[in-house]
Amino acid sequence: MAEQSLLEAIREGLHEEMARDPAVYMLGEDVALGGPFGVTAGLAEAFGTQRVVNTPISEGAVMGLAIGAAAVGLRPVIEIMFIDFITLAMDQLVNHAAKLHYMSGGQLKIPLTVRVQCGISGNMGAQHSQSLEAWLAHVPGLKVVTPSCPADAKGLIKAAIRDDNPVVFIEHRGLYWARGEAAGAGAAVTPIGEAAVLREGEHITIATFGRQVAAALEAAAELAPQGISAEVIDLRSLQPLDMDTLVESVRKTGRLLVVHEAVSEGGIGAEIAMRVQQAAFYDLDGPILRLAAPFSPIPASSALDRFFVPGKAEILRAVRGAFRRQGAGG
Amino acid sequence: MDRDQVLQLHIPEPKHRPGELADFSHLRLPLAGEIRRPPIAASAYEIRDLAYELIRVLDDEDRAVGPWAQPLEPAFLLRGLRAMMLTRAYDERMFRAQRQGKTSFYMKCTGEEAVAVAQACAFECGDMFFPTYRQQGLLIARDWPILDMMCQVYSNSADRLKGRQMPVFYSSREAGFFSISGNLGTQFSQAVGWAMASAYRHDRHIASAWIGDGATAEPDFHYALTLAAVYHAPVVLNVVNNQWAISCYQGMAGGDESTFASRGIGYGVPALRVDGNDFLAVYAATRWAAERARSNLGPTLIEHFTYRAAAHSTSDDPGRYRPQDESAKWPLGDPIERLKRHLVAIGAWSDAQHAALVAELDETVRETGRRAEALGTLNAGPLPDPASMFEDVYKEMQPHLKRQRREAGLEPGGTPRPAEGA
Ligand SMILES: Cc1ncc(C[n+]2csc(CCOP(=O)(O)OP(=O)(O)O)c2C)c(N)n1
Ligand SMILES: [Mg+2]
Numbered sequence: 001m002a003e004q005s006l007l008e009a010i011r012e013g014l015h016e017e018m019a020r021d022p023a024v025y026m027l028g029e030d031v032a033l034g035g036p037f038g039v040t041a042g043l044a045e046a047f048g049t050q051r052v053v054n055t056p057i058s059e060g061a062v063m064g065l066a067i068g069a070a071a072v073g074l075r076p077v078i079e080i081m082f083i084d085f086i087t088l089a090m091d092q093l094v095n096h097a098a099k100l101h102y103m104s105g106g107q108l109k110i111p112l113t114v115r116v117q118c119g120i121s122g123n124m125g126a127q128h129s130q131s132l133e134a135w136l137a138h139v140p141g142l143k144v145v146t147p148s149c150p151a152d153a154k155g156l157i158k159a160a161i162r163d164d165n166p167v168v169f170i171e172h173r174g175l176y177w178a179r180g181e182a183a184g185a186g187a188a189v190t191p192i193g194e195a196a197v198l199r200e201g202e203h204i205t206i207a208t209f210g211r212q213v214a215a216a217l218e219a220a221a222e223l224a225p226q227g228i229s230a231e232v233i234d235l236r237s238l239q240p241l242d243m244d245t246l247v248e249s250v251r252k253t254g255r256l257l258v259v260h261e262a263v264s265e266g267g268i269g270a271e272i273a274m275r276v277q278q279a280a281f282y283d284l285d286g287p288i289l290r291l292a293a294p295f296s297p298i299p300a301s302s303a304l305d306r307f308f309v310p311g312k313a314e315i316l317r318a319v320r321g322a323f324r325r326q327g328a329g330g
Numbered sequence: 331m332d333r334d335q336v337l338q339l340h341i342p343e344p345k346h347r348p349g350e351l352a353d354f355s356h357l358r359l360p361l362a363g364e365i366r367r368p369p370i371a372a373s374a375y376e377i378r379d380l381a382y383e384l385i386r387v388l389d390d391e392d393r394a395v396g397p398w399a400q401p402l403e404p405a406f407l408l409r410g411l412r413a414m415m416l417t418r419a420y421d422e423r424m425f426r427a428q429r430q431g432k433t434s435f436y437m438k439c440t441g442e443e444a445v446a447v448a449q450a451c452a453f454e455c456g457d458m459f460f461p462t463y464r465q466q467g468l469l470i471a472r473d474w475p476i477l478d479m480m481c482q483v484y485s486n487s488a489d490r491l492k493g494r495q496m497p498v499f500y501s502s503r504e505a506g507f508f509s510i511s512g513n514l515g516t517q518f519s520q521a522v523g524w525a526m527a528s529a530y531r532h533d534r535h536i537a538s539a540w541i542g543d544g545a546t547a548e549p550d551f552h553y554a555l556t557l558a559a560v561y562h563a564p565v566v567l568n569v570v571n572n573q574w575a576i577s578c579y580q581g582m583a584g585g586d587e588s589t590f591a592s593r594g595i596g597y598g599v600p601a602l603r604v605d606g607n608d609f610l611a612v613y614a615a616t617r618w619a620a621e622r623a624r625s626n627l628g629p630t631l632i633e634h635f636t637y638r639a640a641a642h643s644t645s646d647d648p649g650r651y652r653p654q655d656e657s658a659k660w661p662l663g664d665p666i667e668r669l670k671r672h673l674v675a676i677g678a679w680s681d682a683q684h685a686a687l688v689a690e691l692d693e694t695v696r697e698t699g700r701r702a703e704a705l706g707t708l709n710a711g712p713l714p715d716p717a718s719m720f721e722d723v724y725k726e727m728q729p730h731l732k733r734q735r736r737e738a739g740l741e742p743g744g745t746p747r748p749a750e751g752a
Contacts, residue, residue, distance in 0.1 A: 033577040033651055049341050056547030056583050057514060057575060085513055088548070123434035123485070123708070125496040127512030265730075294734045296723045300434075301485035301493030303713035307738050 002184070007039050007176040009150035009183065010115075013157035014040065014077065016186065018047050024161055025069060026052045027062055028079030028115075035079055037117070037176055059085050063092035063114070067100070070112045075161055083118040083170065084127045086136075097166040098141030112166040113157070119211060119261060120309050121174040125300035131210075131262035131293070136168050137239035137271075143192055144239040146170040148213035151183040152236055155190025163192060172210040195242035197249065201231035204255040204319055207246055207272060209235040212259045212310060219315040228323060238268055246272065247279045254285035257318055259310050264292035286325070289318050342581035348649060352656035359661060362389035362608075363396020370622040374600045381591040381601040384635060387610035388668050392675040398614040404678035410451050410609055411673065412687065413471040414443035414666050419691045420466070420476050421640075423699050424483055428497075428644045432707035433483050435497045439464045441639030441657070444609045444665035445540075445570055447471045452616035453538060458528075460508045460521035460539035463498050464570065474505045477698050486706030486713060492722075493714035515541055515548030518567065522558045525565035525623070536623040538566040544575020546590055547583045555597040555631065562628030566619040567599070569631065570606065572638035577651040594631030606636030607662040609669040637662070716740050 004012070018024045026043065032054045034041030044052040055062045059080055066076035080086050086093070093114065100108045120129045137144045143165055147153035153171075160167035198213065199220050206216040213234045220230035231249050235241065250256050256276055258269035273288040291310040299305055346352050365383045368376065387399045421438040428436040439446065446467030453459075459468050469479060481488040483497040491501060501509035508524075511517055521539030528535050541551055546569055558565050569590040573580050580586075594601030600622070604615045612634060619630035637660040641648050653659075673679035706712040717740040720731045735741055 030577045036576075036645070049343075050339055053341060054578055054582055057544045057578075058547040058549070060549060061547070082512075088513065123496065125499070125512065126494065128496065294720065294738065295731060296720055296734075297494070299492075299494040299714075299719050300496045301489075301714055302709055303485075304493050304716050304719045307716055307719065307740070 002182045003179045004150050004182040005177050005179050006147065006150050006153045006171070007037060009153040010039050010157050010171065011041065011043070013154035014043060015046065017158055017161045018043065018051065021075065021161075023073060023075045024077060025074045026077045026079070027055050027066055029055055029057050029081055031079050036081055037173070039115075039171070039176075040079065059088040060092055063089035063097065066112050067092060067097050067110055070110045071100070071108050075111045075113070077113040077115060077161060079115045081117070082128050083116040083132050084130050086114075086116055086132065093142070093166070094139050098139045101165070102141060109164050110166050111164045113160040114166065114168045115157075115171065116168060117171045117173050119172040119174045120298055120305050123300045123302060123305070126297035129298040129305075131260065133170055133238050134262055134267045134271075137268060141166065142239060143167040143237070144170065145192055145237050146172065146210050147236065148175065148210055148234050149178075149180040151181055151187070152190050152196070152234075154183045154187060156192070156236065159189040159192050162189060167192065170210070174211045178214070190236065193237045193240045193242055195236055195245040196234045197231065197245065198234050199230070199232040201229040201253060203229045203253055204257060204322070205231045205233060205246070205249040205253045206257045206259065206315065206319075207233045207235060208259040209238065210261065212261060215310065215312045215315055216259060218312045219319065222312070222316060223319060228319060230319065235268075241272065241275070243275055243279065246276060250276050250280045251283045254283055255322060256284070257289040257291065257315070257322070259291040259315060261293055261309055263295050264290060265295050267292055286322055289322060291315065291318055342579070342586055344579035344581065344652070346653050346656070348651065348653060350653050352653040352659040354659055354661045357661060360384050360386065362386040363399070365396070365398070367397035367614075367618070370618060370625060371627055372600060374595050374598045377600055378595050381595055381603055381633075382589055384603050384605050385611050385615055386605040386608050387614060388608045388672055392668070392671040394610050394672065398611060400610075400614055400617070402610070402613075404673065404676065406451070407609070407669065407673055408678065410447055410471070410613075411666065411669050411679075412691070413447045413450070413467065414609070414669070415687060416476070416691050416694070417443045417447065417467040417470045418666065419688075419695045420470065420479070423695045424480065425644065427483070427699070427707070431709070432703065433485070433497045434708055435644055436483065437463050437498050437643045438640040439466060441660070441664065442570060442572055442606065442636050443467050444612050444669070445568070445606050445634045445636060448609045448612035449538065449568070449616045452613050452620055454535070454620075456506065456535045457620070458506045458508065458521070458524050458535065458537045460517035460524070460537060461510065462514075462517070462540050462542055462545070462570070463510050464542070464572075465540050466498065466500070469500060469502065469505055469507055472505050472507075474502060474507070476695065477702055478502075480699060480702035481705055484702060484705070484707045486702070486711065488702075488705040489714060492718050494719070514545035515550035517541070518550045518554035519557070521567070522554045522561075522563045522565050522629075525558070525563040526561055529561075529564055534624065536564040536566065536620060538568065540568045540570055542575055543569060543571040543573070543580040543585055543590055544578060544583050546593065551593075555594060555599055555629075558629035559597045559599050562626065564623035564626070565629045566616065566623055567629055567631045569593075569633045570636060571633055572636050574638045574642070574648075574652070576642045576646060579652075589633060591631060591633035599629050599631045601631040601633070603633045603635060605662055606634030607665040607668060609665055610672070635662070639664075
């Protein structure tokens, strides 16, 4: 199987959808030249600057524009350069895109895809590194997805574009150049709302998404020879959450560790823990664990930001700690 | 009307692209001295023509001419020249430091030095600046130590921002330099708020804010103009039109439809459009606006017409979107060169003195650079204390942050962080 980077996979998905459906229409700052990381490079050459449209620097206006265009039947894909700047478009996104279908009695539909890029990488500090997925997942009417590998990146961007609802597609900057198996030309969409069990295990479930998926898989591989068999789930979709897959897994393993790069308070982990304990409390062999960022803005210095991102070492420590305390496993 | 005519979308395109020759002959550039200097009490409507003109003082013979030319001491001009030259030397050094891996990121203001430096000279001590990332010249003109700036860029042990901010996002309360925003435009409204507070307290100080041509599309630009106009806030609002916003030319922000200065007229804010590469014109226009603000006559919008001679940042390659020779063809020249020639023309400066100053400033920057590097760079040498990152999240440290600091093992005697709940 051929390999590609996550960035190339997103681009391929965008390209295929634009070729398939003339209603797909791209808007964003610098998108015609590829955007700051080159995700949309080549699309303006292929489809013209009338369809891959550079916009003035005005996130709120672009979001509003996209809502207007979506309401008359286009399928706009807008790029917000950093998830941190989505704050400038929150009124249009939260109070309008998410609710117009509902408020108009179902008359209006807003098939809008919002591409945003997030994560700690490159010393970009407090206003260019946040993980704000929980804010977005908190809004009825929005869907939120985030891929961890090229195949899902392509499958999910296609699903987002074809969805008749506003979908926020979150790209982790630290994964753009991570390579993986390519889905291939014309590949199927990845359904929104389905988690992926990437590694089966018996003793603990590690549920995560984005860049932490690779860390969880590495940790699971290291735990196996020590007699701890970890199941790794890539959530992929944060709104809606695939609770069936999660609960089924926890019923089997009896333990759950949720890992995310967003701050702990009010994060996706809290929602998952609540729902899992409700559905599987009597199957749990220990408290649900969470690894997340400290409750602080993100500093720019590498000496500091390394304490923000969980990783393999933290996952190993958390899992081993759980078993040591409970006297189970290796 | 032709009934068969279908609607067409207009997508602005720059006149010339890479591979072509740059050509600025379409620009209408009034001569130095040609534009009137109105009384400061003029209304936006009475001076609306100035929003479409270009105030210039230095003529082709390097003389200061016309109503905006003011008698200024050569020593004062030499201080401005020196600050512009130090800004450029500092930029060169820090750009190279990024290439050497000593910092992750850097942004130069090459070609735009006159805007920040002449304006800093036009304001008074105690006036507050709300800049963008491209007005490092304000700090340098206020004699803020470049050692302190370098330590910020390196996020090192002496960084007053404690490793928290992106390189070049300086902040100095003492220097009256507000914290740089990563989200474009927000400083514009904040400056109006600062100015209103100054008026509320019957103070004498005024505020000034800067924004790029591209960022004028952000809401804060328009919010600020509305509120400044309504309350007659004592503020000078500046648009630095350097022709580019990363890869988008100024037409993408609407600059082909009307000048950025003209935006002010609709809000009732008097507007001036200035040759941003002419130190004397920038200085004179800023004095005019500052005097207005200080006389309770309200805000002014100034568009500085200039050119971003360097890349947007160390992450950018302008060769991908603009002609190679565009910078060289810029018709308003280089601000340092123009002020230097003026000083030579009036007999206050010489080529030899200039060359000596270049060498002296290079040496100052090199020597300061060595001292800064001894205090640490991005990944080497003494770095900020990780325990400090939990401080200042709130004014007082909250119990849950204390707990997280302990769990992260960042307190004396702490153990490395276990998972929560374990
Ligand atoms: C809200 C927001 N949107 C987008 C960006 C990304 N961005 C950073 S600088 C820049 C271009 C700004 O151009 P301009 O305002 O002309 O200022 P210049 O860089 O030319 O000084 C963009 C789009 C940002 N930092 N904040
Ligand atoms: Mg600009």
